[in-house]
Amino acid sequence: MRYIIFLLISFSTFGQELTVQGYVLDERGNPLPYSNIGIKNNAGGSFSDDRGYFKVKADTKDTLLISSIGYETRTILANIFKDRITLKTSVTILSEVQVKSKRLKAVLVELGYRKSKFTGVMLSNTQYSQRIQNETGKEGYIKDVYYKAHLSSSAGYNNGKVRIRVYQVDPLTGLPGEDLLHENVILNIEKKQKLVKTDISKYGIQIPRAGVYLGLDFLGFVDENGKLLEDSQKDIQHRYGLVIEYTNRIKKDLTFHKHLGTEWVSISQLPNSKIRLTYWINALSGLTVIFED
DSSP states (O other), rough: OOEBOOOOOOOOOOOEEEEEEEEOOOOSOOOTTEEEEEEEEEEEEEEOOSEEEEEEETTTTEEEEEEEETOOOEEEGGGGSSSSEEEEBBOOOOOOOOOOOOOEEEEEEEEOOOOEEEEEEEEEEEEEEEEEOOOSSOOEEEEEEOOOOOOOOTSSEEEEEEEEEEEEEEESSEEEEESOSOOOEEEEEEETTEEEEEOOOOOEEEEOTOOOEEEEEEEEEEEEEEEEEHHHHHHHTTTOOOEEEEOOOOOSOOEEEEETOOOEEGGGGSOOOOOOOOOOOEOOOOEEEEEEE
């Protein structure tokens, strides 16, 4: 299979570089693992580890964007950040979902795509999202989610960690909007694993007629106990990390990419180092949805 490496490039006036490090905490002082540490309008950034600790390189003029699922995003200048930052619980309330009785007869329908054409490489400080269209015309409830993705054989690590995201379709932009998952859904993946899949039916997430965006964050490589390796995110910047399978058979822009401090951009619009793209490309991902019979 061919490999494509996508690069999102930003330019700025550089000042003095510094290392920003510390902890992300909730209002009770508890650590917030796997928080996003973005650098505004910049391709840099990282995730906090299992202890809520992070370390990133930034410019003295940079603004950090620090967020965690279920919490409000905070911004702070890199040169005034101390050793910790506290996030407040988000007050965003989405429409309440009523989970149907198990006695109702239901039909499982798979929405999404599985036939691959080529592969691309996902680095640690990037986020992907694929719009899953609901072509049934009915509303249902999400059972399983999946991405056709695996660890690169050249990564040098045997295990990695990813986070599943489910976003609303923003009614104004059509891009990924609010999180429909209000807590972290973290999966450990092994080197030989070819499919990232999990059951999220317990969250009772409804898929509307507009569909949803299914997202994937690659948090980094882990040790045999599932703990994020301190230097693994830095290593991913120089090696292949997570390999995602793509298709060019869908004639729409449905897959989007962003760094932790940037906006969503269509994969088909990104510059790449191997091929000049003249066609649509989309990630292979999907949902199993429960519809009433």
